[in-house]
Amino acid sequence: xxxxxxxxxxxxxxxxxxxxxxxxxxxxxxxxxxxxxxxxxxxxxxxxxxxxxxxxxxxxxxxxxxxxxxxxxxxxxxxxxxxxxxxxxxxxxxxxxxxxxxxxxxxxxxxxxxxxxxxxxxxxxxxxxxxxxxxxxxxxxxxxxxxxxxxxxxxxxxxxxxxxxxxxxxxxxxxxxxxxxxxxxxxxxxxxxxxxxxxxxxxxxxxxxxxxxxxxxxxxxxxxxxxxxxxxxxxxxxxxxxxxxxxxxxxxxxxxxxxxxxxxxxxxxxxxxxxxxxxxxxxxxxxxxxxxxxxxxxxxxxxxxxxxxxxxxxxxxxxxxxxxxxxxxxxxxxxxxxxxxxxxxxxxxxxxxx
Amino acid sequence: xxxxxxxxxxxxxxxxxxxxxxxxxxxxxxxxxxxxxxxxxxxxxxxxxxxxxxxxxxxxxxxxxxxxxxxxxxxxxxxxxxxxxxxxxxxxxxxxxxxxxxxxxxxxxxxxxxxxxxxxxxxxxxxxxxxxxxxxxxxxxxxxxxxxxxxxxxxxxxxxxxxxxxxxxxxxxxxxxxxxxxxxxxxxxxxxxxxxxxxxxxxxxxxxxxxxxxxxxxxxxxxxxxxxxxxxxxxxxxxxxxxxxxxxxxxxxxxxxxxxxxxxxxxxxxxxxxxxxxxxxxxxxxxxxxxxxxxxxxxxxxxxxxxxxxxxxxxxxxxxxxxxxxxxxxxxxxxxxxxxxxxxxxxxxxxxxxxxxxxxxxxxxxxxxxxxxxxxxxxxxxxxxxxxxxxxxxxxxxxxx
Numbered sequence: 001x002x003x004x005x006x007x008x009x010x011x012x013x014x015x016x017x018x019x020x021x022x023x024x025x026x027x028x029x030x031x032x033x034x035x036x037x038x039x040x041x042x043x044x045x046x047x048x049x050x051x052x053x054x055x056x057x058x059x060x061x062x063x064x065x066x067x068x069x070x071x072x073x074x075x076x077x078x079x080x081x082x083x084x085x086x087x088x089x090x091x092x093x094x095x096x097x098x099x100x101x102x103x104x105x106x107x108x109x110x111x112x113x114x115x116x117x118x119x120x121x122x123x124x125x126x127x128x129x130x131x132x133x134x135x136x137x138x139x140x141x142x143x144x145x146x147x148x149x150x151x152x153x154x155x156x157x158x159x160x161x162x163x164x165x166x167x168x169x170x171x172x173x174x175x176x177x178x179x180x181x182x183x184x185x186x187x188x189x190x191x192x193x194x195x196x197x198x199x200x201x202x203x204x205x206x207x208x209x210x211x212x213x214x215x216x217x218x219x220x221x222x223x224x225x226x227x228x229x230x231x232x233x234x235x236x237x238x239x240x241x242x243x244x245x246x247x248x249x250x251x252x253x254x255x256x257x258x259x260x261x262x263x264x265x266x267x268x269x270x271x272x273x274x275x276x277x278x279x280x281x282x283x284x285x286x287x288x289x290x291x292x293x294x295x296x297x298x299x300x301x302x303x304x305x306x307x308x309x310x311x312x313x314x315x316x317x318x319x320x321x322x323x324x325x326x327x328x329x330x331x332x333x334x335x336x337x338x339x340x341x342x343x344x345x346x347x348x349x350x351x352x353x354x
Numbered sequence: 355x356x357x358x359x360x361x362x363x364x365x366x367x368x369x370x371x372x373x374x375x376x377x378x379x380x381x382x383x384x385x386x387x388x389x390x391x392x393x394x395x396x397x398x399x400x401x402x403x404x405x406x407x408x409x410x411x412x413x414x415x416x417x418x419x420x421x422x423x424x425x426x427x428x429x430x431x432x433x434x435x436x437x438x439x440x441x442x443x444x445x446x447x448x449x450x451x452x453x454x455x456x457x458x459x460x461x462x463x464x465x466x467x468x469x470x471x472x473x474x475x476x477x478x479x480x481x482x483x484x485x486x487x488x489x490x491x492x493x494x495x496x497x498x499x500x501x502x503x504x505x506x507x508x509x510x511x512x513x514x515x516x517x518x519x520x521x522x523x524x525x526x527x528x529x530x531x532x533x534x535x536x537x538x539x540x541x542x543x544x545x546x547x548x549x550x551x552x553x554x555x556x557x558x559x560x561x562x563x564x565x566x567x568x569x570x571x572x573x574x575x576x577x578x579x580x581x582x583x584x585x586x587x588x589x590x591x592x593x594x595x596x597x598x599x600x601x602x603x604x605x606x607x608x609x610x611x612x613x614x615x616x617x618x619x620x621x622x623x624x625x626x627x628x629x630x631x632x633x634x635x636x637x638x639x640x641x642x643x644x645x646x647x648x649x650x651x652x653x654x655x656x657x658x659x660x661x662x663x664x665x666x667x668x669x670x671x672x673x674x675x676x677x678x679x680x681x682x683x684x685x686x687x688x689x690x691x692x693x694x695x696x697x698x699x700x701x702x703x704x705x706x707x708x709x710x711x712x713x714x715x716x717x718x719x720x721x722x723x724x725x726x727x728x729x730x731x732x733x734x735x736x737x738x739x740x741x742x743x744x745x746x747x748x749x750x751x752x753x754x755x
Contacts, residue, residue, distance in 0.1 A: 011481035018480055025482050173388035177395070187733045189693035191700070195711050196729070199721045203409050204402035284498035291700050298501055305508065314512075318505050322497055329496035 040319070051310060063313045064320045067304050071320070074140015074300055080132060084143050087124050090117070091150070118154055136214040140295040142324065148218060148286040148296065153279055155222035160229025160275075161268075165259065167230065168237055178230070185227035190285050193220045198292045217289045225282040232278050236271030237263065276336035280329050297321055406722065413719070421718045422447070428713045430704045432620045443714050450706035451731060457626055457695045457705060458735075462688050464631035469638020474668070476643050487639065494636035500697055502633055507625035507701045517612045526605055532612065534619040539601035548593035555589035622703035626695065634691055641683045645676035677750055685743035689736050696732075706731060 012022040043058025046065070054060035064071070073081050094113045097103055125147065127133035139147065166178030185193070197220030201211045211219075240263055248258035268275075290299040301317040304310065376382050410417060422444040429439045430449055434456065437449045476487035494502075512531055515521065520528040520535075527536045539545055563582035570576050606616030649672050657667040699708035706728060715724045 021480050022482055025486060029486075171384050171388050173392060177391070184729075184733070187689075187736045188729045189696035189707065189732060191696040192707050192711060192725075192728055192732065195707065196725050199715070200725060203721060204406045206405050207409055207412060280496070284500075287498040287500040288697070288700070290500065298498065298504065302504060302508075314509050318501070318509050322501055322505070325498055325501060326493065326496045330492065333496060 051313075059316050059319070060313050061316060063310050063316050066310075067300075067317075070141060070300050070304065071297060071324075072142050074144055074295060075138045076134060076140070076143065077132075077138070080134060083124050083127075083131070087121050088143075088146075091121070114154075118151065122151075136212055139214065141300045142297045144214075144289075144294065145283075145286055145296040145298075147214075148221060148289060149279070149283045151218045152221035152225055152282060152286070155218070156226040156229050156282070157275070159222065159226035161233050161264070163226060163230035164233035164237055167234055182227045182230050185224045186231070190221070190224050191288050191291060193224050194288050194292055196220065197223075213292065214294060217292065217294055221282065221286065224285075225278060228278045228281070229275055232271045232274035233267060235274055236267035236269070239270050240266055273336045273339045276332060276339065280332050280336070283329060283332070284325070297324060410722075415719050417720075417722065419723055421720050421723070424718075426714065426717070428709070428717065430709060432618075432623060432704050443718070446714055447706075447710050447727065447731075449704065450709040451735075453703070453709075454692075454695050454705040455735070457623070457630065457698065457703075458692045461627055461630035461634065461691050461695065464627070465634035465638050465687070465691065466684075468631060468635035470642055472635055473639035473642025473646070476639055477646055491636045491639050494633055495640075499629060499633045499694055500700055502629035503625055503697055503701060506628045507621060510628075511621040511625055517608065520608075520613070526603075527616075528606055528608075528613055530613075531621065532618070533621045534624060535606040535613045535616045536619065537603045537605040537615075538617040539597075540604050541601065544597035544601045545594075548590070548597040551593040552590035555585050555593075558589075559583070559586035620703075622698060622701050625701060626698040626703050626705075629697075630691060630694060634687060634694075637687050637690075638684070641680050641687065642676070644683070645678075645680035646672055648679040649675045674750075678752055681743060681747040681750065685740055685747070688739055688743065692736055692739060693732065 013019045039058045041058075043056045044061055045054040045056050045058065046061045047053065048062045049066060050062070051060070053062050069078070069081075073084055076084060094117060098106070098110055098113065100106075103109065123129060123131070125134070125139065125143075126136070163178045163182055166174045167182065169175050169178070194217060197216040198213060201216045201219065205211060244262055244266065245258065248262040253262070286296055287298045289296055290302065295303055298321055301321040304317055305314050407417070423442050425440055426443045426446045427439055428446060430437060430446070432453060433449055434452050435445070435449055437445050472487050472490060475483050476491065478484050478487075514529060514531040517528070517530045517532060520530040522528055527534060559582045562578070562585060566577070566579045566582060569578070604615045606613040608614075653671055653675065654667060657671040662670065695705055696707040698705045699712060702708060710724060711728050715721060718724070
């Protein structure tokens with residue numbers, strides 16, 4: 001016990017200056033933390049259903065409770081919300097199974113999930129073919145945030161890999177086109193891209209062919225993020241020793257076989273942390289669809305503040321949405337970090353061989 | 355493979371053979387791939403352009419850049435140029451560029467300073483201070499920037515008192531929920547002169563510093579080393595103090611429900627700036643940490659052994675070496691600030707995307723031209739930023755044989 005006490009004394013009170021800094025920071029933490037604690041927990045109202053139930057002067061979590069459905073599902077019809085639940089459960093279960101290293105036939109499972117589940121998911125959320133059709137304008141909240149991030153990511157990852165390979169290609173035209181594509185999308189603001197997609201996509205399609213406004217946002221986001229993904233993958237490609245290329249060639253493999261079976265599996269493993277970080281950035285930037293009136297989680301929270309019966313409860317809405325964003329991004333960034341510190345077995349083997 | 359063809363091959367099989375050789379020749383195959391790719395892209399673009407021109411004709415919108423010289427008719431609440439609603443659309447575009455640059459430059463400076471402090475605190479031996487800085491970084495980095503902009507704008511600034519109950523700063527500047535109203539000089543001449551003096555003093559200081567270093571290298575003595583800092587700090591300070599004293603000031607006064615006179619830094623400006631600085635600082639802090647950690651521990655130990663204090667050790671030994679590691683990722687962050695300044699459009703801060711891709715586009719309908727100009731402007735400014743940072747990077751790079 002006293003040993004632990006000594007550690008803390010060394011950490012916080014090792015000298016006069018250290019002690020002074022410690023006390024100052026403690027004072028600051030108390031000055032900020034205590035009112036916050038009183039507001040968020042001690043004086044908060046949780047029970048009830050209307051603004052009249054918020055009497056204690058602290059946070060009015062009743063507001064968040066009443067709006068919870070909208071924060072999660074947007075303006076999706078209440079009796080159809082089971083479709084979103086099912087979509088979320090199947091998606092989470094598939095990802096969990098994909099991350100389980102010892103799953104039998106993991107490769108086949110991954111292929112099936114990646115090919116079958118995205119179109120099925122669109123059908124499940126959007127309806128048609130037996131399900132009640134639900135227009136994308138009714139989608140919203142966390143559902144929409146997740147949808148934007150996942151579908152933009154699904155387009156961006158293969159496109160990014162192709163662009164990274166294109167940038168490394170020995171064909172000058174392919175290389176030039178890849179470089180222009182990557183540098184262009186990395187050089188312009190995402191908000192401009194979202195405007196661009198929402199204005200330009202309907203314009204360049206034959207008259208009469210409409211592009212759903214949510215699809216426009218997904219395509220815009222996907223293009224930008226594919227450029228960043230391409231640079232993440234390029235880092236991985238550059239880390240592959242030339243011996244690997246030479247060995248593949250010596251085995252008589254052609255370009256696509258060598259890339260698909262030898263180079264890419266190793267490169268992707270190296271670039272996975274960087275790709276995850278790009279995905280976090282994408283996830284945070286999905287909030288920008290707000291500017292074309294698509295209401296994701298942040299958009300629904302913002303819209304809920306306009307409700308006259310709940311005026312003045314913006315802090316509760318921000319605290320709640322901020323926490324959700326933080327939890328998701330923090331979990332993802334921890335995942336990226338764990339990939340960095342625990343590289344796969346084969347990477348060790350590769351390093352040993354050098 | 356030629357065994358079959360050695361004896362009596364006819365023309366047809368000869369051509370077939372040549373064709374096959376062509377298809378299996380790597381160079382020719384590469385060329386065919388590339389030509390096919392280019393032709394595909396060209397076909398796709400032609401198809402897009404044809405659709406677009408057809409759609410534009412249907413909508414009755416003429417293409418071309420003539421609209422830039424039309425009167426804009428758009429009021430902008432935050433203007434540093436002499437733009438009014440009677441000005442041309444190209445002047446409106448310029449307002450957007452100036453406001454974007456203003457936010458970007460201030461945010462870059464603010465985020466660099468704050469980020470350096472947080473990054474160094476994160477590395478400080480004080481356990482608690484390091485943890486607090488780490489918590490700041492982890493919280494801020496994992497929340498969207500737009501969240502912070504909305505939070506500052508609708509959560510913090512909207513909660514400030516109304517103009518009548520303004521927070522007064524020495525009775526000349528006033529903070530309320532309509533922004534920060536500051537006094538401005540009625541005639542800006544003195545300040546323009548001060549700015550010129552500052553630039554001149556900085557140039558002289560640079561020359562003095564070089565001369566002092568040359569003198570020290572030659573004679574081994576530091577003779578006039580004080581001159582450069584005195585010029586760089588003293589002359590501008592003096593110039594601005596004098597300018598402040600001799601100018602007549604337009605001081606904001608409360609009239610009715612709001613302040614008249616002075617210059618209003620609108621809430622949108624403050625919200626974008628506050629969010630950009632605090633958000634980017636977290637990323638800068640991580641870059642600073644990475645840079646300092648990349649300096650071998652032996653350098654720090656050697657500096658201590660020479661008897662340098664902590665501040666000297668950081669300033670003279672650690673940071674100059676860390677800067678080399680930090681410059682490339684800092685360039686990316688500065689470019690991010692430029693691009694992220696467009697988030698101001700979400701709360702209608704009149705920056706480039708907001709006034710040009712928003713207001714001007716709504717008024718004129720010239721979608722293609724306006725989008726092209728906006729993207730070109732961002733790419734151009736971004737290229738200028740990265741060119742400057744690359745020049746700086748080349749200057750501080752480790753020189754090896």
